[in-house]
Amino acid sequence: MKIRYFLIFAILPFFGFSQNLNTIIPLNGTADFEQTENAFPPQKFTRKIPVPGLIDLAEPKIDQYDLYFSGQHQPRYNWYRFRFNISKKDANKYAILKLLKSRYNTQIIFNGQDCGQYMQCNTPIDCDLTPFMKAGEENELLIRLGERAWLPKEAATGFDREKYSDIPGIWDDIFIEIGGPIKIHRALVLPNLKEKTVTIKTVLENYAKILERNMEYSEIEYEAKAFLREKKTKKIISGTAIASGKIQCQQAQKIVFNFAMDEVHSWSPEDPFLYEAVVSITSQKLFFNNYGNKESIRPSKKYAWEMSISDTKNITFGMRDFESKGKDFYLNGKRYNLFGSTLTLNRFFEDRDRAHLPWDREWVENLMINIPKSLRWNFFRVSIGLLPDFWYDLADQHGIVIQNEYLMWNLRGRPSQYKKEYTDWIWADGNHPSIIIWDAL
Template sequence: MRTPLILVALFALISLRVIAASPEPVERADAPPRERVSFNDGWLFSRTDAEWVLGQLDYAYSKPWLLASAADLFGPTSPRITQPRGNFGGHFTHTQPGFDDSDWRKLNLPHDWGIEGAFKQEYPGDTGKLPWWGVAWYRKHFDVPASDAGRRLVLEIDGAMAHSLVWLNGHFVGGWPYGYTSYQLDLTPFVKPGEKNVIAIRLDNPTESSRWYPGGGLYRNVWLTKTGPIHVAHWGTVVTTPKITADAAHVSVQVITDNDSAAKASLSIATEVFALDASDRKSSAPAATGAPVSVGIEPGRQASATQSLVVTQPKLWSVSAPHRYVAVTTISQDGRVVDRIETPFGIRSIAFDADRGLLLNGEVVPIRGVCNHHDLGALGTAINVRALERQLEILRAMGCNAIRTSHNPPAPELLDLCDKLGFLVMDEAFDCWGKGKNRQDYHVQFPDWHEADLRALVRRDRNHPSVILWSIGNEVIEQWWADGQEGWKLAARLAGIMREEDRTRPVSAGFNGEISGYNGFQHVLDAIGYNYRINEYARFRQINPTVPLFGAETASALSSRGVYFFPISDNKIDPASRADFQVSSYDLYAAPWATPPDVEWRAADAVPGYAGEFVWTGFDYLGEPTPYNADLTNLLNFSDPAEKERQKKQLEELGRIPTPSRSSYFGIVDLAGFPKDRYYFYQARWRPDLPMAHLLPHWTWPERVGHVTPVHAYTSGDEAELWVNGQSLGRKKLAKGEYRLRWDDVKYAPGEVRLVAYKAGAKWAETVQRTAGPAARLKLMPDRREITADGKDLSFVTVRIEDADGVLAPRAANRVAFAVSGPAEIIATDNGDPTSFESFQSKERAAFNGLVLVVIRTKTGEFGPITLRATSPGLAPTEVSLTAK
């Protein structure tokens, strides 16, 4: 709802505050040219919002003030935006520096309040049954040295969920509605150097604003940046590599400079390029040096200058060798350095070709990608670099080389890691445009904010070599319009905005409608990404022979790790594949709109030029528990208690207790980070040179003696022989269009199932499944034994429940309790069970099919040995030693 202008004006008058004029900035001679420091520590938090009267701080009232925060992100054809007069919200007690917040909770950022809450079945929707919505406040008291007088202080927020409003010392500064956009606010007019300063941030996360678990809070990093009045603009360096040969790479560095002083300035801009190693250390000597460029800049204006440099014998960035460089740009005035900024980048070329697919540095690179939502499982959405790195390591071992940021701008740290580790990225902006999918999702802000959000995304991320595709949206409703006229015109506008900011990458989207390949969208975008439209691949290629094609979202297969139901079927929605709110892990089952992996591959392999796929999803994620969402959500949303009870009783009679799941079943890896069987299916396809073989199901079925228990095998070989208790059941070869080997008539007998795989006639790999005895012991396996004592680093410890011979007890559900001694703390536990509603902060958890995860975090500045102890009734306790360094 749009607020009448007269009410906005009236509110401005009511809120009017007299703000003393800031002194003219004078740069300190002894100041470093630029300081960017973490602003994460020492915050106070409260969910109270007692003064929220008549919605005075909601979006309808705040919009005119918020839009001014994005003034620099609207193009020249957009109306000039200025902040209204007054002090929006300045009369609220929570914004005042003198407000007594002594009883508020103390915490450090990043912080997701939703992950801390108890699961509740009555929570609506498919968003994880956690309390992520509502209003919360964050306040921080901090000192600004008197020596910072005359400097420019900027608050940088990488992401705040959502509708953030920011005050400093009682004065409204700005904010941003979209919880995934990174933005900055100039604090300079309201800073008090030499005094205590207080910043207050209000967040309002609306209900029905997300289809998955979005988290809540200041869940990404916050920074304080200090510069002089003459400085490089926000995201003001643009590095491109327009010409690359084996002998030399031409590097173009555009530098946009702001002059916030009162006088015209004559500047000299110089850039050097250094090689970067894996630890971000620069080479001792520059790889290239550009001639200084002279620039004159008027007060209150921007200036742009471009330098061209040549790097000889360049080391190219690729998925197998992600070499990186850094451009170090220095701004000088009258021989004195006034700003210096470092911009990491990579030297590489990308192109999408309709006949060959993705070309990286001129070579065909199949996209072997996954889609991921932004939560980190038991850690919620609060960003943690080690948790992200662990996810990428698990995916890389599978053969994955690409990430689609579904369906929103990612944390900057994800792109930094992808740059370093050699992952390709499809960088996505939105889940919807003007037509919404939920009552309060992004479509509410789209008319006002799409341009600013798109430009912010591209400006922030355009120097990352990992980013190879921009995506303007996912499964937008506008794609379905019969003639596509309004849809493709809107797509053309959005793509045009992105191309204004970056012309080096193609623009695409994820389309789940077959019509999108024929109604104009294919002509305004640079490549078409289909979601679940395998029957359209061949037709699209025939009608659009020059348009690149890839799978933007594929498979949506369903499974629970280590769960198997019988009999099996090739019917992807077979009811027999589901029970107890779990889905069988034979990898034959998928959502109604989707396909098992091998069905997708069969269609893709038949289409020339298919560039590759992004599988839905790499990891399980909180929310969207297909296939157990719709009917149970409807049940719990019945307003009539009698009808609700009747439906509940009916489900109970059918053996279905109404406990909707907390998390998805789509992942190749479960929520705890444990691979499912499907992981090895993709590994067999994506790592054809890795000798590997995998068997399913497990072989511990005392109730199935003599019953048919099909055995399937995934291997990077081309044939295999199956042995059951020493007896061969035959050697089978993969035919064209086949990707798994099946022995569907095996009768279970305890003992051993062995697979010997061959490739080109030679023995290639071998694997075995053995019948497990009773659970006898715990085994602790940390992913890292040495962790940094910075209060952020993590060790993910896997707990295996084994029999006396060390065989995994694949159906064990023993409850395990944890205790830690030394300079560390337990911050989360999980088991990958989508039906578990135990708090992620619990220090104990039942195993799910033999596995448990416990996450250990160091304490800042505390060093030494750490001991993690695990106990379980009936099993011998065990310990593992770690070190905080």
């Protein structure tokens, strides 16, 4: 893999003249909803439910509505139904479902086909829908949720002794990314304020299933590009780093970009200045392997994704350093006092007056930003469970620092699942400058 750096003065040279294949289908809003006593889909859906949210928000109310808040309900299967069209122009592309947080035992069925079951409740689910996608037609996505008690023994989940119920639900954003075969599966920006450097770590995923004549998976050549800019003004502050290489179908590959900055505007609660890293991947062509035979002829078949932008990610970050020395904390090299309180959203979930408030942006901004700022607070401990992603975005934008605590109290599950979920947790939340302390237990 080769990495090259170029100076740029406008956005156009970065993308060149490659066609952009990306389409986003948002599924937030309202979905059909129903419950069943067995594991099979309902014959009909009689309720509507807001997404994101928890199942008590369904209308008309679910049968055991009152019992869910005390944890005395009889377990049921919970079914969400999404119907949407996929454009004909998206035929021969790749469709990946992104479900940021969902609980419990998330089962995904797309156009009648089982796409897998997932035990994680606090980290993203990525599901390949491509084999069953119907371009130019209506598509049906069913998501079945179970109960916390049904989680497998491997599941990384603690036990909160100070709450009664665990209400299921799709409790963060859900959407479908449609694009080329190589996706930016994960991206993490690591700023170093003292050294004035930025490192971008990415994981590429090749979703294609193209076989060679020896029945091994083929490789696809790619070009990845990255640059930095100010988030608000979009002013570009770096050159473009370019990495080229090839990745085998159904495999993942890591790429690291490094940048040195001449001038740095630090992030702090008093001045929450944000930057943005823009990363793009172009799927160029199928790599031709002649297996040592110089007379081999490259196949003439062309793919719709060749020389097209396969995926793009805009990653928000802030330039800040945080460390502890003795009994003191230091932010950006200066001693810093933390004033604030604790947020226990997962306990608020069992409050029957909670309603849809945790997903009401105006309410959250008052709770987390406006009122604390009026009290001269700058800090929250997010206790025994994470938050919907937009809460962290608000903290980044307005300047609140966070101790981020995983939903783990009294260990349950297997170390292999802890490792997977904690790794995904860092990749998912690690770009937020507001998160200064990571609390795994």
